[in-house]
Amino acid sequence: MRQLWNGRVKTQPAAIARCLTVQDVIHTVRWTRTHGLPLSVRAGGHDTAGRALSEGVVIDLSQMKAVTVDPDQRTAHVQAGATIGDLIEATTQYGLVTATGNCSAVGMAGFTLGGGYGPLTGAYGLGVDNLLSAQVVTASGQLLTANAEEHPDLLWGLRGGGGNFGVVVSLEYRLHPLTTVLSGMLLYPLGEARTVLRRLNDFMATIPDELTIQSGFIQMPEGATVLFLLPSYCGESAAGEQVIAPLRTFRTVLVDQVQSITYNEFIHQWDANAPKGRHYSAKTHSIKGFQPEIIDTLIEQGLPFSSPFSFIALHHFHGAASRVGASETAFALRQDHLMVELIAAWEPQDSEQRHIQWAQHISGSLAPYAFKGGYINLLDEHEIERVRLAFGSNYERLLDLKQKYDPDDVFRSTIGHLAPNSLTR
Template sequence: MTITPSQNKTLFDYLAALLTGQLILPDDAAYESVRQLWNGRVKTRPAAIARCLTVEDVIHTVRWTREHGLPLSVRGAGHEIFGRSLRENGVAIDLSQMKAITVDPVAHTAQVQSGATAGELIGAAEKYGLATTTGTVSSVGMTGLTLGGGYGSLIGAYGLAADNLLSAQVVTADGQLITASAEEHSDLLWGLRGGGGNFGVVVSLEYRLHSLTTVLSGMLLYPLEQARTVLSNFNEFITTAPDELTIRSGFLQTPDGATALFLSPTYCGAIAAGEEVIAPLRTFGNLLVDRVQPVTYNDLIHQLNVFTPAGRHYYLQTRSLAGLQTETIEVLIEQGLPLPSPFSTINIHHFHGAASRVGVSETAFALRQDHLMIEIIAAWEPQSPDEEQRHLQWAQHISRSLAPYAFKGGYINLLDREEQERVPLAFGSNYERLLDLKRRYDPDDVFHSTIGHLTP
């Protein structure tokens, strides 16, 4: 169904009357600011945005939208690359105002509404000396992160964000509220742990928390001419890294315009032990910068926010490698550098430890062997279409060059719309089970625009 501007007001008056929250239409003064996602490159314009404040708002919106045959999408915190949370001329369920967090310090759990960010969850948990796996920046929404898997700096000790998901409340495609847990709808809980936002509107999540406040973390910078040696040493070092140590690595541009290699370790055990464990990293090359020090985990995930501001234009490609071979190191250096802008980076996530010990079939997330997930992040201030193409082509070229050495699938949270063929490969032997779940919980493919792009 297509909605013309003249039809908007009359048609949507009925939905607006059902909501506790606001219904935002294109003519409203707040529309542009509400519509905008973290990635300023996304220009999709829904016919209406339902800013839900309650679960009942979500139920009403799902039922009303389906009754009127309109496309439906779901937005959490809005920190998103490819704009899958908005559909042109559709209705967007906006959960970003639903942020309530309740921490149980005795049970070490947190109940989190679906609009909450990593920073908001960790800020609440820190008061009790607790934390869980999150993304590396505080503005990332916990719901989208978790539904796709959820890499982060605590992955070695605590597993993926999805591995810490204990239960979830979900509004289904027919507007029913159900709970997915080990006791009820356990099949759905399995699918929510890394299977994407394909089965309904997740309105709250329950997480397992761990005793943690302070970590040993920071940035080690090495000169570019030593990158081959440092990365070779790094690749050998991580094969025996303890669970408590997870290391991001990659390339960035320094304030003076030079390109540098970085290693960013995070150790979540005793600080003294961590100093001993990471000491070899300092011998891999001639350090330009050493900023590794004790820091609260809450402060750590806020530190990178300045490098990833909302509204900048972003484009991302991703590949996952079993490790760094000579050939893949050459690709990163020869094809990836120089970086196309001061804001662009190549970011390498370290997957190991507790995350690797989860069985392939235990959750929907299937890549459970030690690996490195490469993020090729193009970021720029908008100038011209030609300028945009230069950034896109840079990221795509590196991705194609890494493909012969990479696992055939990919991290579904970071796959582009044009990479649909990689989705079944990402889920591997779990894909057919996910299709069965899709047929059971969303047979009409209402949520096909959300993460994962599964079709029933």
């Protein structure tokens, strides 16, 4: 129960409450408040920073993972312990999906509350853009429903503001008709990465919403580092082939795995690359695009990796996600950009210092070219100021919501510090 996805997290809670019902959650919140103990919430447990575990009481929602689909209304009601894999397995039989991340083991609640980048961002927006309602247990032990009619201000805050306002016990999502995607890895030699990324930068400005392109660098089993592009097209397959075709002409393609596959198959493809129990350290920035200085920084400062398990991934934000106003949700960065994940990964027996330093070094090198702030799901406890900058003009409104729904700062999922008594206005 204490083991998270990131094996590096060794926090020892005083107690873990394995909740099976909403009433269990209410009881645990009230009991914990009565005894003045710190509290944290574990859902999917896939957070790199380990915020799911406090040294006090952990509300474990991992057993609350039921998914109920209404195919007529095209909605899904999801308990907070459900993973991306749980949700997609339930919706697939109806030919429906919602915006998810790339990895099936990630919890839908945490993924959504921080924003939710993924392979369908261009067509359907972020995870938060598909969140219709949520049930929340507040610090006083009340169960609230947040939707367009009830507590709409709270729903606004949950759409990208993190789990700072209570224990989210269930979420309702908008679903979209989709059974297959045209997707797969395109691998290019490292020596041609500069040319490919320059051409990709121009290409991304011309593509339709249906195509979202993840990119980055990975190390192959035989030791070679390669550039990867992962296009995902969610429209008609024949049209997708024509749209994706130029990617194959950028330079030499070492491996071409692009094919039509079910979305359920797609989200399981990356699972083996980031297994539970390995040690991880993450850094993040958001950049406008592949400008020459950014390409040089990624290659010259990021490579070679400190470990064959480390990787750099860039998530493509465009299309439907960019057409949402910056003030419509708590998630504020609504212009086209790339969200950079710098993931240091190593086996438990290895010394961690050089891996952490690798991520810190490339992060520092990218910072001058990046937007201020960063993706809150990947920021760590030492980056408090970047949280404020990430929310931009929405920050003041989030502080007001915090004062209204959790004035005693019980819930601290966004680096633990979105509270009037811990950050200044």
